[in-house]
Amino acid sequence: MSSLSTVQKTFLSSPHYAVVGASKDQTKFGTKVLKWYQVRNKDVTPIHPKEDELEGLKTIRSINDLSAPSETSISIITPAKITLVILEQAKALNVPALWLQPGAEDEAVVSYIKENGLEDKVIYGGPCILVEGDGILKSLL
Numbered sequence: 001m002s003s004l005s006t007v008q009k010t011f012l013s014s015p016h017y018a019v020v021g022a023s024k025d026q027t028k029f030g031t032k033v034l035k036w037y038q039v040r041n042k043d044v045t046p047i048h049p050k051e052d053e054l055e056g057l058k059t060i061r062s063i064n065d066l067s068a069p070s071e072t073s074i075s076i077i078t079p080a081k082i083t084l085v086i087l088e089q090a091k092a093l094n095v096p097a098l099w100l101q102p103g104a105e106d107e108a109v110v111s112y113i114k115e116n117g118l119e120d121k122v123i124y125g126g127p128c129i130l131v132e133g134d135g136i137l138k139s140l141l
Contacts, residue, residue: 011073013140018073022034031054033101033129047063063086071096073097075098075101083104097123099129
């Protein structure tokens with residue numbers, strides 16, 4: 001099992017990013033995470049089942065629509081029931097790393113991560129990219 005810092009560095013070393021859970025609501029953490037990537041000039045794609053555009057970016061409907069899923073780290077800011085579906089899709093697509101923002105997991109999600117050997121690909125249990133992301137990016141320089 002990789003250490004948390006190793007998984008975080010893998011996550012932030014990807015050439016592409018996606019955010020599941022962003023919305024038109026500027027106060028929601030999903031939108032704040034999307035903006036975090038934009039401010040840092042990261043190649044980010046918002047994923048939303050209904051909206052066509054968020055924060056000036058064209059959305060896609062599902063992670064299955066990613067052009068390069070095996071080169072895309074995914075931030076997840078969704079209720080746990082949705083997170084579980086995304087994890088299942090991400091495993092099938094060989095997504096390199098996923099960051100579950102605080103509140104995006106429950107016992108079923110954590111069990112799925114452990115039962116499927118995803119501990120070395122998934123950041124979960126509390127760390128927030130808005131708090132820790134810049135420090136991790138600096139460590140990659």
